[in-house]
Amino acid sequence: MRKPRFAWLAMLAALALVAAACGDDDGGGDGTNGDDPFRIAIVAPSASNDLAFSQSIVDAVNLIAQERGNVTVQVTDGMFVVEDAAAAIRGYAEDGVDLVLAHGSQYGGSLQEIAPDFPDTAFAWGTAADTFDLPNVFSYEAASDEGGYVMGVMAAALSESGIIGVVGPIEVGDAKLYVDGFGVGVLAEDPGATVNINYIGSFSDVALASEAAQSHLAAGADILTGTAQMVVGAIGVASQNGLPWFGTQANQTSLAPDIVVASQVYHWEVVLREIIANIEGGTVGGEIYEINLANGGLVIEFNDGFDLSDDVRAKADAAIDGIKSGSISTGQ
Amino acid sequence: MSDLFTQAVFIAMVASGVRLAVPLLIASLGEMFGQRSGVLNLGVDGIMLLGAFSGYYAVLRSGSVWYGLAFGTIIGLLLGIVSAVIAVTLKAEQGISGIGVYLFGLGMSDLLFQKLVGTPVPISSFPKVQLPLLSEIPLLGGMLFRHSLVVYLAFVAVPVSMWVLNRTTFGLNIRAVGQNPESADSLGVSVARVRYATVIIGGTLAGTAGAALAIDLGIFQQNLTNAAGFIAIALVYFGAWRPLGVMAGALLYGLVNAVVLQMKTLGIIPLAWSDIAAMVPAIITILALVVVAQRFRPPAALTTPFSRGT
């Protein structure tokens, strides 16, 4: 009874044969016809249609591709496994992609080790503000606290109970920035207001996010906001109860057309244009970029379907102008 | 701490726990039937995810939450048949084929969502039904009797399951097959047929649970269940293979989660400790199990495929 396990050897052999048979039909993508397209690859942690973090970069790159033409875009999304993401980043670099976007702050540690192996490839990672002093790494971040502040001002102005609920994933990075900025904004408008913050401990548990929103209602909140992709659950609760919602990362109006007051939308194309211009000028890294309200990378998109009073709108505009001019600090 | 016990907060917290318990309860009851007959189906979460997407998609296209629930249930039934073929006829290693079904459901539900829907579009969710008289009871009314119809149905399924399991021939056969398939077989009970039936019940209810979850949330997203199917399996053990026990487990798990959430919201649990707080439901489940496990044994033939006359 020893032989049966040769099943595996047979299987390996069969696979190796298939692999070998397929091995010679592809010479690789080194097009030699002069006008090579500019190749951009994105590695992102969640689904590219998440109406949140990952979608923001995919939309931006597609927009750039449309603007310029002759750009190929490749996307590897759903890379929540950091090592798989690292493999994808390395894989794209090996394939000769011109710009690899490592769209997740958790990818930085890997990128720091990978980038030096591919000195001619440009890498950009975010959200972060560190290029590791490597000549071929750009970094980009979003000043999401700025939008958070503006939203907070509006939330405080709209709230009648003076209690505002926030649903977050875990207290890190971009989510933390937004939530912290939001809290500062609320208190700036109404020092007596209460901001209840609930980090549910997960980026994916939609049901828990929904119940977290319910717990805010029970605690008296009449305005809600939240960040990361699982907040679709919380938006549903806001929608059912007719409570105003403030969105971030992407325009969330489509999720609840009646109650989304405004969304802070990331327009990464603002920094992508500069990054690509740099690459074409021969600089493949070393710069740190930020999207913010002042440079148009962050835009507060108001929902026309929500009847926002002129008074509150004016406060929001004042906050936006104040942040742009530097007269308002978001505490970061 | 006092904030936690104002009446409004307390009622909302219990109601939240009940809502969280419902998908777990439905899926868990179904899985219980399979396990009672000796089949461990680890694929529950995969079936829930496909049921969730199907239910969501049907509501999106038809506008009717009930069509959605029915469609999710039917998809669950079909996957139940597939699971039964795998586990009973092909006698596959149960735990592992289940993980295969889970991975398939996790990937396929997301793939279908991306291709058929794209970005999340909200759907209408179940209307709340206030039970006459009962919903007027102080405290209890708000906690238990102002939910959607699905919530009531889930709890009605508990006594129904008890009746089926303990008072019908089918139930007797299930228990016999799970305890001692050889002697059940010698008494003329078709082990395969009983197991087919229970695994299909399990799949169907998993599909229902998934659809109920998606429609209740009014949205679908990649990995919507967030491994709730695995918790459901654990609750079958927790409930000692009995409907009431399963219900108690689902409620406990839901309530502990709800209490932790409410305490975080009210700032009773400081932000820095939110991760630690998130462990609490799991730890309480383990501790409760230490108490429960002293008294109950699993079905003797659990995870063992049956072949006659070998």
Add this chain to the structure above:
Amino acid sequence: MGYLVPVAAVVAALLIGAVILLRLEADPVEALGVMMRGAFGSSNALMNTAIKATPLLFVGVGITIAFRANVINIGGEGQMVSGALLATTTALVIPELPAIVVLPTVLLAGIIGGAIWGAIPGALKAYYGVNEILSTIMLNVVAVQLMNFLLRGPLIDPAEIERGTRIPQTERLIDSADLPHLLGKLHIGPLVAVLVAVGAYLLMWRTPVGYRIRAVGLSQDAARYAGIEVRRTIVLAMTLSGAMAGLAGAVLVFGSESHRMVTDGSTAGFTGSAGFNGIVAALFGGLHALWTIPASFLFGGLLVGGLAMQRAVQVPSALILALNGLVVVFVVSSDRLRRRLLARDYTGRRAAPTSTNDPPGETSPAEAEANDR
């Protein structure tokens, strides 16, 4: 013909994948070709596959120990995390010493971390009758939150606090804890895993300890009658199983691209689901440590090839998961058929093993051999 069955099963699963690819308007021949090439088609691909297979093999070897004792350890995910956490913590506090001292120390820490996380459900089962499926699932939940807590707080890279970015990751761990590289990107992880598999094989089939574990798995009553300490053996089997998973976690950290521990908030984000896939590998290998080696390699290849296919053909990564699941279902489902055909191929010896209260899996060749003695 029996040994062609798993091949046919994989082909059948890939055929379904091909149909899905057609629906996605991708060229299935090209896609599956890329997949195979990406897994096995070049030395670079083979190295990727070996690295991906490493945690599967460690976990799988642990599973061959636990399942043989009739303990269903599905807590590999949590055990990997706890092993990685203890190993990482050790690497953060250990002074700069030569690698020859540092590396074994931190790997041992990983082993201990995983062993603790395995011993808990083992003891709960042995002494309190708590079902291990439940307790290991719950401990997975506890481990992920512990990881999030530690990486956001006590273990976080001080630079992250300084910059205010607060990415939940440690600083880059000391160089002497890096797994040495054999060739290009290939570190010693796969080699260690193979050695561990051989060691586990010897333990299980050539030592009294292994004999006791298997005896408890076959029949607790008989084992007790034979004077074996059943409870202690169950705890031991789970401890060893957890230790293997813990080592997988440590190797994942020290062999990672980033040489640090990072969390995205989920267990799978760190483990890549190796805690589950390792079980599949072990069962493909018939719960036999040596056969788990090619099984892990094959399975790792499938995962690596899937990523390569995703990159090249630009299909959603969800398809890879679905395909992964299909392959598992098909191979496991066809297992009986394979065994029946094999029994026919080798008539003259005993027929295919019958179903008893055995641990999952089948009677392996070596077990049959041991029984013959």
